[in-house]
Amino acid sequence: MNVPRGSSARSDSHQPGRWASEFSAADAVAATADYSDLCCADGALWWLEFRPSQGRSLVMRWRDGQTETITPQGYAARSRVYEYGGGSFCVIPGEYEPDCQVAFVNEADQQIYLQSVVARQLHKITRHPEYRYGGLCADLPRRRVLAVEEAHLPGRVEHRLVAIGVDASRQVLAEGADFYHSPVLSDDGSLLAWIEWDRPHLSWTRTRLMRAELDAQGRISRVIAVPGGEEAFQQPQFSASNTLCCLTDRSGYWVPWAFSANGDAVRLPGHAADHAPAPWQQGTNTWLMLGNDWLALSWTDGGYGHLALRHARTSEERLLAHDYSRFRSLCSDGRALYCIAASASCSAAILRIDLTSGALSRLRGDDSSLPASELARPERLLYLSAGGETAHGFFYAPRNSQQTSTQPPPLLIFTHGGPTSACYPVLDNRIQFWTQRGFAVVDLNYRGSTGYGRAYRQRLQGGWGVVDVEDVLAAVEHLAGKQRIDPRQVFIRGSSAGGYTTLCALVAGGNRFRAAASLYGVSDPLQLRAVTHKFEADYIDWLIGDPDTQPERYVERSPLAQAERIRTPVIFFQGLRDAVVLPSQTEQMVAALDDNGVPVHSVTFADERHGFRKAAHLAQVLEEELAFYRSWL
Template identity: 35%
Template sequence: MTVAPFGSWSSPITSALVLEDSVRLGGLFVDGDAVVWEEARPAEGGRVQIVRRAPDGTLTDLLPAGMSARTAVHEYGGGAWWVRGGVLWFANWADQRLYRLWPGAVPVPITAPPATPRADRWADGDTSVDGTSIVCVRECHGGPGATGVRNEIVRIAADRVGEPEVLVSGPDFVAAPRLSPDGARMAWLQWNHPSMPWDDVELLVRDIATGAQTVVAGGRGESVGEPRWQPDGALSFLSDRTDWWNLYRWLPHTGVEPVVHTGADLGVAAWQLGMSRSATLEDGTVVFARYRDGRDGLAVRTVDGTIRDLDQPFTALSALCAAGNAVVFVGGTPTSAAGIYRLDPATGELTVLRRPPEFGIELGYLSVPEHLTYPTGAGAEAHALFYPPTNPGFTGPDGQLPPVRVQVHGGPTGTGHSSLKTSYQYWTSRGFAVVDVNHRGSTGYGRRYRDALRGAWGVADVEDCMAAVSWLAARGRVDGARLTISGGSAGGYTALAALAHKDTPFAAGTDRYGVADLEAFVRDTHKFESHYLDGLIGPYPQRRDVYVERSPITHIADLTKPVIVLQGSEDAVVPPSQSRLIVDALRGRGVPVAYLLFDGEQHGFRLGANICRALDAELSFYGQVLGFELPAAEGIDPVEVENLGR
């Protein structure tokens, strides 16, 4: 074993290998005997391909070159396609029009081109039983800024361009229109500013013939999601009315009754449309994903009401879908990337439908996370996943401890999962520890924990990040003099706020498209998040003083640590102006700073070359500011760090 400084270890987990793991799987549908899913492929310019698996295992890419099944509804998308009877409907990224694709044919648009390109956006659809019509979400951009956007549910012909019939209009946001098996009812979700879908959401059902409507669940203080009709006419849905997102069902003559009640979250924050965390099988068995202590698990509720965990290795689960008396899902483990599987819960038989990528990496290079619960501000507790440095060929010098990279998720309602992330292993295999912080406000720990960030963004999350590294350093697990913090989007804001804190313990940090000026963010961001900060900070402009006080740019005099800033040029969520603001301020004050602006990227990097460059540039940056050499054999191009050595 070679003794070498932490951070300088050679590793087979390169940025090119991380790129192989960047293919995102999701959006499962079972269509007869076939299984259909989406693959977001960075190597193909980030486009989303739809893949069909025939019963004999044959895989077929359905979309022709130049088309991508991705919607810009809410800017975060999701629910961009659906399938019935072999026919695919999808929103195409380039023009945002809705297309129909018959088997063996070419895609044909079924929505008219808007007056302004990409002004009409479509998502989250459901096809009628007879296949003649579709109900879906339409987002119309008819004017400048967030106030010029209208969200509604419409009905359109499934096979030709026609005039949409508006079914639901008025609420600020609508989602998940779902038709009952007999076509007599439609369920949907709706909410209004300043609420977000994890705050206050209503679930409604309309009798299509009479127009009579029923509020099934939701309202003030209750988040409802994932409505899904069952063969017996019941409507299942998730609700957090008892702190946890658990499963319920509704029938007109019996009302709402619980299906799964457990002290764990079945749901996740609905940043995207079309998510699915449970599936009801033909025999009435319910298979569901539940998050507990930093990891997902599969569980089952049998028809007699018994709930039991399934003995399966998966720690990250999504896109659950019924396939007869089996369930199909996307699943990953701490040592394997995401794949697609079919599981018979009665027998335990597991079939691989889409193998996860096989990187040829020895298990000895993979750091398996440990779930931490530790004390933080105001006498509260916070949570994190700790990945120790791991490399079978290297060890650090005697008496030295590893540097740490705190990872702050987005949202800030996201959450860290203990599934394989080669982007984390890139760091741990080089001698860094990684701490994936699930600060107050994260999902997966119940509504009360999620609501603990209300009015406290920029305070509680920063406290939890600083408390995590202080707790680890006090126990001799990381080097308290070489603490770094990295975050994207909302996590980028937390990283900047932590670096600008007067008592910051961090020696350097990474800002990926984070918010530097909260006032500017409120003015410039898109409709979906235009009132998000009302709950996280306070109503604007009434609490303008708080917005100013909690903006990292306000405390630029205290931000003296080196920062690398990574930004997409076409980001509509956090515009490039936010990154330029912090970079210009650091340049002007002589603080070491590196800045990379990636042309053509939106909110989050999707192009293969940019994913690789961002990761390697960040490693080069930390090597320069923390003082370790990168392995020459890896050929990593150094990033320019301005003001270094001043």
């Protein structure tokens, strides 16, 4: 059903929500490169660079101030293990420089290829079409690659740790657990560590840290589980003296601990704050052990990221990169610390920080195309929600130097996906698109988001569709009470799991919202549960409950089942090749609202999947969404 757009043609360009701006939808979605998997090897810095114009991720090398593309034409480096990938390449230095090789997972067939960097010769070293690989780690003493292997077999999916030799040999190192993550070797190759867990646990609820001894042939001769309980481990590392260290949230936050071979555990000095987000992907590094008892650490405080060097014995701390507010993918060559960072004016950059002087240089990444005077800056949002509990987010006031207004602006609420994820106070040009036009934006980290400790993250257990919605409604009340927004002009949008929160908010919110947008949003969690993959097979049960013993929850929390309670106009965007949120979910939701006389509009893209990638489609979404909202201003 197409909604009449006559009211969107009003000429009052000074009314908030209708401000004119030269910052177009195309500008807002003009994709810039993104980076991941930084590592130092063979006297160079390496990373994975996603190039939107090509639609592929490439291995890059930076040496002596020069950057070159390593991945050959026709290939792309991207793992799809657990669907979210990570750890898509590693470097195997040779005895001499010309022998340096890169092992990478090719996106098209998910097999591991070995590429000679100088000669550019390419060899396929796995030949299992039904397998995927990720979490690659170089075993230098034995010239092989350690990896998480995902086998798609008839009726089941199995995971294991394997070693793949440069001669294409294959050896199984560990199997039997449901999931494996983050294999890492000690410098001398004598010790191996990894994370594993079994269903129904998730990578951020309860996992095991494993430590193994390897013989000369690289076989596991002895393996033990580090003593643990209701905790989630991530990002294991070995010190130069072979002490196993790892982030764990046993103290309430993901902070580094050291574990001796006899089982003793010591918390390393630092802030009581999360030093990592939830481990959806392999190969993340948000902390790093350096020489002489120094650690490089990143953590979040109130949603803002910090980076510092900290001494493990004296607790001396040196803060770094003050102008940035998110840090990931740390690595070091002994002279400098490298990381991927973001700020309120930059979505992603590769930084080099001298370990002696602290001098910072940017190797990659650009600032916003908007001038600094035009950028809406994030303000920390801290407010009380249901039961007097605290909720978090970021508020962006309207910003356009050509416009002024004394009246409170309309509000657009962003609900992030995941939902065990987070939003960050860094440049998001989609937000700037709205603030340029006179909307205030609140980007919510509702209870259940990461970055605020284990207890906050666990609040969504059994509470999805309730707790997050309470935080949405409380944010509106808080901002209205502060007279920061016009409470009569509130809009809400979300994609995937954020779309679910959005639709649930419409059910609970009555006439609170003027209009909403769902981008490939979940409208029936039971349908999502039926088609999800192994990594998330128990996720819906964790978020809502067991449908066999608590079926009423799935009725109460299904926007589709509760569609008669929605009176808010909604615009839907759906990719017809989406295998996560099937198009039928959106079609049913659109039909239900239409039958109930609710103004509804649906936009579909024949060649898009779960998460739109084409710039033209992303721009169309913003333009259609803006026109739809203006119909209800």
